[in-house]
Amino acid sequence: MKLSDQGLPPGYNFILPAVDEGAVRADLSGTVSLVGGELLWNVTVGCSGGSPACADCVAKPYWERWSRSNGYYVDADSWGNVIAYDYAVRVEPARWPQQPQRILVAPAGDLFNDKVPDAFIDRVLLVMQQHPQHTFYLLTKRAQRMKAYLAARARGVIAAENRSDTALRGLKWPLSNVCIGISCENQLTYMSRVRHLVETPALRRFVVVEPMLGPVRLDQVPLETRDILWPLKGIVQAYRGQDAQGRLHWEPLDQPLLEVPAIDWVVVGGYRGAAVRPMHPHWVRTILRSCQRENVPFFFKGWGDYAPTAVLDLSGDETLVIVSHDGTLRGRGVGSSTNFLAVQTEPVPDVHMTRRSDGQMRDLLDGRRYRQMIRDVAGKRVRLVDCSDLARMLHRLSNPQATVSGPVTATPAVANDSAMDASASAERQRPIADWLRHTIGKPLR
Template structure:
């Protein structure tokens, strides 16, 4: 756990659940998987293969992480389990209950939970959650007599009545979607899961993703009528439209509140085409959904500007005769970007590293966060 983090949209990271397994293309170059063997709490959770270190599928809890969160009194935006997945198939249900109990007991924090196992998350929320979490709250209070330098009855006083306060207003739930297939698999589960805020992490973004079926303000998804559902909307998802206004029009109530997009970093990172990210930015703008652009990652995109100049996404301009290598295909620091044509604009990609590539999208830094 870290009380500070370089993640732009969080103040701290807490790794209560450690360990995972490769599930989809976005996992291929997982930084947590490659670095796990360096940390005592995660040693033995990966194994060396011809392709590098790979998760074994074993998971491990770190109870000290829960204790730390209970002791933090200053409000923080906490990203949970960056080195694991709370809803991994090997995680016991009681671990999930315990984390939710701690989140319930710390209303001063914003808790953000991200998963690739959307189906298990949806199933978890369909059970008898309130009773189980209440039991864990009682156990925490009994075991941690003075976790916040106060009496246990004071801690009980801040515990919410889960029958009245559900879903927890300070818990945000999200799913990772690296491409359209994963979006269509996971977002319906997210929509069917009760949450104060729902978000999508499109990182690493490996292809174009169309979200308009999930939050189109024109009503293209559900025909603009609350009585009608398209095939995309899960049958048990909340209504997508609120009551009609005075002019008789149905007001759109987006069920996805936040989209985070970013490219891949690390030695084997794959380039992210700017048009994929621009599309997400524009979709969010049209639907009134908060948009955060986290990073370009390892590869900096360059596009033709006023001849003979090329312009980069971090604001540089260069004469392309001096910029581009004579044999771009043979240069490991360049990708010609021809794989994106003709569907997308032509960009060339230069390997410069995450810091140098920056996080400006068409000259603008996007850091919007939803208001609960």
């Protein structure tokens, strides 16, 4: 397929050449799409990376093909260049069908990259406002910038360069046809981004865990003051203090310190690419159970290039990998000389994964497909929420009914056991840094 001199052709879902004979999928639309079936709107191309999931980025070959086709020089450092693609904003919306479509914004980049100016993002939002029949998905790793930008738009602020434009002066936010989301790959990236997500003004929010590189606990985010953010429930649980024996306690979940916007949708997917980083099925099941408890729609995209297998070819399968719950990889697929390795069964059994699995089984979790979509938000109201340490403390001081963090002399009513794993509460007599590390690292149930 040859690109025109004016820009991307209709559809712009390129067919990339297979890297090797074992490549399962060469269609880019299957690797950079959200859940499949979206139109890809490439308003920005290129990314400066910086995340653990960026080592084998599926969008990088697309960027290189796009750059060469448009006369840009490509070398080892060019991936850090970000293009705000003006043609995509001016011309491509006219090509979209009139019927409602799901449109993924900047699949080969990040609209909220620091190199993309606010004035350009204003114009992208205006196109979304002018096409209310379509649903747009804004997905970013830069949740802090997204929060700052969209909070300013909610207050009616636009970039100085656009203030003379009548149409842009009428730009509104939030828009009912726009869903905002964060992508993450492990517990630390999730914790660092989800707080910004719930503080961002929007009608719908989602989390994409792809590629999943380790266990992720979506339901609880311990904060620096020992309060607990529950993103799926939409609350902040107050830390009550310590009793005379030094045990930590929290307020009951039905008496939250703050109510915050809850996550509306969760998407999970495995790793695709040359590097070998398959995910353990127990990680996915844990997120599924958390979503089911809170009635949050869950979409499983699939295992990626590696999928679980029960039919073992220990002598001939060069791609076989044994995955432990802690992320340890063994087997010939990661360079071991043999597949005959002891398999652990406690506390969570190891699993065998291979590139040779049946392609039709790659999106099944325990024999079932999970493809729930985000729900409608008709009539939903938008709240601007500040979950910062200062905001929570001010809320405590201004609310006489709210608890004040600190030691207590009498044994308080123990918070709901599900708030944290209560079995470990007696051990929580360590400094806050140790407590955070303990909370993040303990096994998921």
